[in-house]
Amino acid sequence: MYQSQKLAIRYLVAAFALFGVMIAAGLLAAAFYLEPGLLFDKLNFSTVKILHIDTLVVWNLMGFFGAVYWFLPQEVEREVVGIRLANVMFWVLCAAFLVVAAVFALVQTGPTRDSTLWLINQGRKYVEAPRWAAIGILCVVAVFMFNIVATAVKARRMSGVLGVLIVDLVPLFVLYLDAFPSETNMAKDMYWWWWLVHLWVEATWEVLIACIMAWTLMRLLDTPRRIVETWLYITIGLVMGSGILGLGHHYYWIGTPKYWFDLGGFFSALEPLPLIGMVVHAVYDAGVHRMRCSNRPALYWMFAEAFGNFFGAGVFGFMMTLPQINLFTHGTQWTVSHGHFAWWGAYVCGLISIVYVVLAQARDARQVDGPLWKWAFALLNLGIVGMVGGLLIAGMAQAFYERALGGSTLQSFITAQGSSWFVEGMWVRAAFGVMFALGYVLLVVDLARVGRRAAAPELRAAGVGA
Ligand code: HEM
Ligand code: HEM
Ligand SMILES: [Fe+2]
Numbered sequence: 001m002y003q004s005q006k007l008a009i010r011y012l013v014a015a016f017a018l019f020g021v022m023i024a025a026g027l028l029a030a031a032f033y034l035e036p037g038l039l040f041d042k043l044n045f046s047t048v049k050i051l052h053i054d055t056l057v058v059w060n061l062m063g064f065f066g067a068v069y070w071f072l073p074q075e076v077e078r079e080v081v082g083i084r085l086a087n088v089m090f091w092v093l094c095a096a097f098l099v100v101a102a103v104f105a106l107v108q109t110g111p112t113r114d115s116t117l118w119l120i121n122q123g124r125k126y127v128e129a130p131r132w133a134a135i136g137i138l139c140v141v142a143v144f145m146f147n148i149v150a151t152a153v154k155a156r157r158m159s160g161v162l163g164v165l166i167v168d169l170v171p172l173f174v175l176y177l178d179a180f181p182s183e184t185n186m187a188k189d190m191y192w193w194w195w196l197v198h199l200w201v202e203a204t205w206e207v208l209i210a211c212i213m214a215w216t217l218m219r220l221l222d223t224p225r226r227i228v229e230t231w232l233y234i235t236i237g238l239v240m241g242s243g244i245l246g247l248g249h250h251y252y253w254i255g256t257p258k259y260w261f262d263l264g265g266f267f268s269a270l271e272p273l274p275l276i277g278m279v280v281h282a283v284y285d286a287g288v289h290r291m292r293c294s295n296r297p298a299l300y301w302m303f304a305e306a307f308g309n310f311f312g313a314g315v316f317g318f319m320m321t322l323p324q325i326n327l328f329t330h331g332t333q334w335t336v337s338h339g340h341f342a343w344w345g346a347y348v349c350g351l352i353s354i355v356y357v358v359l360a361q362a363r364d365a366r367q368v369d370g371p372l373w374k375w376a377f378a379l380l381n382l383g384i385v386g387m388v389g390g391l392l393i394a395g396m397a398q399a400f401y402e403r404a405l406g407g408s409t410l411q412s413f414i415t416a417q418g419s420s421w422f423v424e425g426m427w428v429r430a431a432f433g434v435m436f437a438l439g440y441v442l443l444v445v446d447l448a449r450v451g452r453r454a455a456a457p458e459l460r461a462a463g464v465g466a
Contacts, residue, residue: 027437075161175199268321
């Protein structure tokens with residue numbers, strides 16, 4: 001095994017551990033909706049939510065890094081250049097995460113001084129880490145980029161997938177600079193912040209996961225490189241064509257010029273197209289191989305990724321992307337419903353598929369199957385769909401009572417939050433959240449057993465330990 005692949009395993013283990021932290025924080029945040037006085041004066045909802053969504057971003061990034069460090073040496077058939085530095089950076093990232101999480105949990109808020117930006121929180125939703133840690137993250141990404149580019153140069157190998165990946169790393173790095181606030185005008189500030197959030201999840205990350213899934217597909221179903229690369233180019237063309245100006249669907253109500261209504265409405269309505277392409281591709285690949293595959297969990301999670309991305313991002317995003325509808329749904333639990341479904345489908349399912357492929361290779365497992373992954377698969381997917389449903393109902397109650405009937409006043413906001421549809425929606429979300437958490441526990445147990453449980457019958461058959 002290459003050194004880079006050992007680092008990959010470390011990254012993936014850390015990522016899936018943080019996935020657990022994220023779920024715990026999510027459950028606690030959900031409990032605040034049911035019992036608003038919870039932990040009064042000790043821990044506030046905003047901090048718990050920050051922990052939830054920042055952990056999400058960090059563990060997804062760690063998962064992507066892990067996947068790339070795993071597949072890259074196989075792609076170029078040599079060790080990754082600068083792997084020692086990459087190892088150091090892994091520990092830097094873990095240490096920074098722990099310190100930041102402790103500061104979030106124990107200190108929570110600071111005075112309105114620059115020192116708060118440096119030491120406690122930069123106030124950027126999804127990337128709230130204080131400035132020192134954000135600089136650390138930039139260094140980690142810079143080393144990651146160096147590793148990939150230097151390895152490709154040294155190996156004198158450039159495949160289509162690798163080329164796309166390298167080009168994509170540039171916006172991944174540059175957009176993160178948006179995590180550093182410099183603007184005091186609120187409208188301008190939001191204008192730029194959306195470049196980070198929207199262009200990461202609806203462009204840069206989509207390309208990144210498409211590259212990683214391309215490598216995964218070649219291993220999972222022996223799909224020829226020619227086919228995955230052709231699909232990769234089509235997806236990227238469509239993602240870029242719709243996603244960049246689709247940014248406009250966040251510009252309706254923040255003080256930007258009116259032409260964003262048309263631009264945002266039109267281009268973001270096209271955004272589901274590349275996602276349909278992914279579904280077609282996945283079904284086509286599996287059909288060609290008659291669903292035969294030695295790693296069924298990875299195959300099913302890849303399907304979940306294709307369908308989840310299409311429904312969560314494409315359908316649920318499309319539902320509220322036109323300004324005429326967004327006027328009523330903006331910033332309600334409807335948005336949260338889409339956020340959960342889309343992120344789940346676009347990134348988490350893909351990362352789970354990848355980790356099954358990596359573990360099967362790492363542990364030399366010829367066959368990955370068994371009952372446990374199916375339980376995890378069912379509980380996690382039912383859990384998320386149930387949460388998404390509860391949130392959608394709560395969001396609809398807000399859109400009707402608060403926006404359409406109440407005219408968006410503070411009083412109508414409070415009335416909507418007290419409506420039985422909203423309250424029950426929050427209970428449904430919490431209940432399905434518990435189901436989701438159970439699914440996570442089974443997933444981790446199953447991942448730990450990949451390759452190990454298959455060995456037992458083989459050994460018995462060979463008469464060892466009988
Ligand atoms: C590709 C994966 C996607 C992910 C991970 C994702 C995730 C999210 C998240 C987390 C938010 C909430 C942002 C916030 O206010 O904190 C959001 C908002 C939004 N998304 Fe997506 N999204 C994706 C794709 C799409 C697509 C394809 C569309 C349209 C077709 C779309 C339309 C929207 C709209 C209109 C909002 C703003 C909602 C509001 O006004 O409150 N998204 N998305
Ligand atoms: C046990 C499971 C989970 C529970 C109980 C949970 C709960 C929550 C809660 C209470 C919030 C705050 C919403 C608000 O501000 O009103 C939230 C936000 C969020 N969660 Fe989760 N979550 C869970 C799992 C997940 C997963 C698996 C993902 C990603 C795939 C995710 C992604 C997000 C995102 C993107 C937001 C921000 C959405 C927005 O502000 O529009 N969560 N979650
Ligand atoms: Fe967006």
